[in-house]
Amino acid sequence: MQKSIIGEAPALVEMIDESLPPLHRVPPGIRVYAIGDVHGRLDLLDRLLAQIAGDVDGIPAERIVLVFLGDLIDRGADSRAVVERVIKGAGEGPLAGVRIVCLRGNHEDTMLEFLADFSVGPRWFRNGGLEAIRSYVGEVDAKLALDYPRLQKMLYRAMPAHHLRFLSSIPTWHQEGDYLFVHAGVRPAVPLERQDPYDLMWIREPFLGADQRWEKMVVHGHTVVSEPEVRPHRIGIDTGAYRTGRLTALVLEEDRRRFLFT
Numbered sequence: 001m002q003k004s005i006i007g008e009a010p011a012l013v014e015m016i017d018e019s020l021p022p023l024h025r026v027p028p029g030i031r032v033y034a035i036g037d038v039h040g041r042l043d044l045l046d047r048l049l050a051q052i053a054g055d056v057d058g059i060p061a062e063r064i065v066l067v068f069l070g071d072l073i074d075r076g077a078d079s080r081a082v083v084e085r086v087i088k089g090a091g092e093g094p095l096a097g098v099r100i101v102c103l104r105g106n107h108e109d110t111m112l113e114f115l116a117d118f119s120v121g122p123r124w125f126r127n128g129g130l131e132a133i134r135s136y137v138g139e140v141d142a143k144l145a146l147d148y149p150r151l152q153k154m155l156y157r158a159m160p161a162h163h164l165r166f167l168s169s170i171p172t173w174h175q176e177g178d179y180l181f182v183h184a185g186v187r188p189a190v191p192l193e194r195q196d197p198y199d200l201m202w203i204r205e206p207f208l209g210a211d212q213r214w215e216k217m218v219v220h221g222h223t224v225v226s227e228p229e230v231r232p233h234r235i236g237i238d239t240g241a242y243r244t245g246r247l248t249a250l251v252l253e254e255d256r257r258r259f260l261f262t
Contacts, residue, residue, distance in 0.1 A: 024178040024217040025255045029062035032176050032252040033260075036069055037105065037221040039242035040076025040131060045085060047262045048247045049095065055260065056094040061253065064098040066090065067174055069221040070105025070183035070201070075128030075242040080135040080163070087166050104170045105183040105222065106201040107132075112167060115156055121148035128242075172200040178215070179252060184222035185234065188212075207234070219250060228259050 033052050038045050073079035114120040136158040174181045182200045185207035213232035221238035229236040241247040249260040
């Protein structure tokens with residue numbers, strides 16, 4: 001798997017005249033597939049990747065970039081397998097050799113917190129962390145589910161070293177042309193190099209409710225919507241896959257946008 005290589009961070013956008021038509025573009029020859037929150041649903045991820053492969057096979061592109069917007073883990077039953085799938089890459093066929101970028105979501109961040117401090121357990125488990133642990137260590141009964149120090153040790157021992165390296169190294173943002181990809185959003189009017197990583201993984205307001213258009217279109221997950229949400233400053237594509245069965249990909253090419261769904 002190729003990791004994202006990000007150069008010096010540019011300033012996050014000035015506000016621009018909302019009367020102007022959208023001019024957001026990705027560089028020529030590049031097609032981006034941005035994938036929303038997977039949350040342990042390997043079945044949906046495999047189905048969506050098959051759709052993407054068919055899309056690429058039917059409409060070839062010079063260069064393909066897959067951007068996972070974070071929250072690969074928790075809630076669904078197959079967190080470990082989802083992480084392994086992303087690490088291994090897209091395999092053979094139309095997606096062989098594509099560039100894969102995976103961003104850190106708040107759920108990956110919380111798992112890493114738990115591995116460093118077991119007192120994070122109650123907060124993580126309220127948000128599906130126990131399902132992620134089960135995918136690594138096997139069945140966890142009701143008594144063991146309350147033994148956070150023991151579960152921390154079990155998870156650390158069961159997690160493959162390459163998973164820990166991967167989860168510890170993934171970035172919090174990525175850029176392709178006029179599109180900025182993050183897990184949760186950005187704090188308005190703050191340059192990208194000064195954004196707090198916590199905001200990039202956790203923010204909702206004031207990001208979601210902003211009504212201005214920015215030079216960069218922000219593509220994000222984190223906040224569940226029933227349909228992809230396209231606003232002047234952002235595109236939200238977390239369609240709640242873990243409970244709805246609907247995993248979404250945003251497809252970007254030149255100045256065009258479309259969506260794929262499971």
